[in-house]
Amino acid sequence: SQQGEEDPQALSIQEGENATMNCSYKTSINNLQWYRQNSGRGLVHLILIRSNEREKHSGRLRVTLDTSKKSSSLLITASRAADTASYFCATAPGGGNNRLAFGKGNQVVVIP
Amino acid sequence: DAGITQSPRYKITETGRQVTLMCHQTWSHSYMFWYRQDLGHGLRLIYYSAAADITDKGEVSDGYVVSRSKTENFPLTLESATRSQTSVYFCASRPGGESPLHFGNGTRLTVT
Numbered sequence: 001s002q003q004g005e006e007d008p009q010a011l012s013i014q015e016g017e018n019a020t021m022n023c024s025y026k027t028s029i030n031n032l033q034w035y036r037q038n039s040g041r042g043l044v045h046l047i048l049i050r051s052n053e054r055e056k057h058s059g060r061l062r063v064t065l066d067t068s069k070k071s072s073s074l075l076i077t078a079s080r081a082a083d084t085a086s087y088f089c090a091t092a093p094g095g096g097n098n099r100l101a102f103g104k105g106n107q108v109v110v111i112p
Numbered sequence: 113d114a115g116i117t118q119s120p121r122y123k124i125t126e127t128g129r130q131v132t133l134m135c136h137q138t139w140s141h142s143y144m145f146w147y148r149q150d151l152g153h154g155l156r157l158i159y160y161s162a163a164a165d166i167t168d169k170g171e172v173s174d175g176y177v178v179s180r181s182k183t184e185n186f187p188l189t190l191e192s193a194t195r196s197q198t199s200v201y202f203c204a205s206r207p208g209g210e211s212p213l214h215f216g217n218g219t220r221l222t223v224t
Contacts, residue, residue: 030210031210033212035212035213040217040218041217041218042202042204042215042216042217042218043155043202043204043213043215044215045212045213045214048210048212050210088154088155097206097209097210097211098143098145098160098162098168099157099160099170100157100213102147102154102155102156103154104152104153104154105154
């Protein structure tokens with residue numbers, strides 16, 4: 001069953017602004033991952049945060065995880081036109097990483 | 113170049129025909145996966161394989177067959193295609209542990 005659920009579904013921002021996306025899930029997890037998908041391409045892994053971590057950074061990306069609320073957020077700072085893509089969260093349930101459950105995706109458009 | 117390749121990129125077939133989608137990876141990753149991506153559903157797992165000759169069903173495996181005789185190849189067969197199988201199919205692989213998925217660029221399949 002699908003666990004990850006991103007919110008909001010679509011976001012349009014100006015270049016240089018920050019973009020924030022949220023993801024909620026329903027069951028306990030080992031880790032939560034964020035992926036990016038450019039139009040017509042496969043998904044690309046961005047960042048993984050473990051269930052015992054609260055925050056993680058990678059370049060302009062900041063991910064938080066609140067296991068008590070079963071939610072995560074992805075922040076992209078100082079957005080660029082190249083950040084235009086769909087962003088997916090994926091949760092690894094307690095059984096392992098072979099049954100990642102993906103959310104429906106969050107489309108971000110960065111206007112130059 | 114090392115990577116994961118899917119073929120064909122686009123395929124149109126008729127209802128009732130058998131069709132095979134190919135996936136090849138050059139990393140020698142142990143795990144390989146097939147997902148389908150549909151509007152409103154995100155990505156859903158069809159099948160995955162932990163090693164050659166070891167496969168397991170995902171959440172939407174009905175109507176699909178997989179095989180893995182060699183580590184690098186993981187073909188997906190639709191035995192008798194139906195219109196509901198019109199979708200974009202993604203193959204992915206990963207080495208193991210907590211490693212993330214590496215995706216191919218997908219096969220867009222249309223069943224008429």
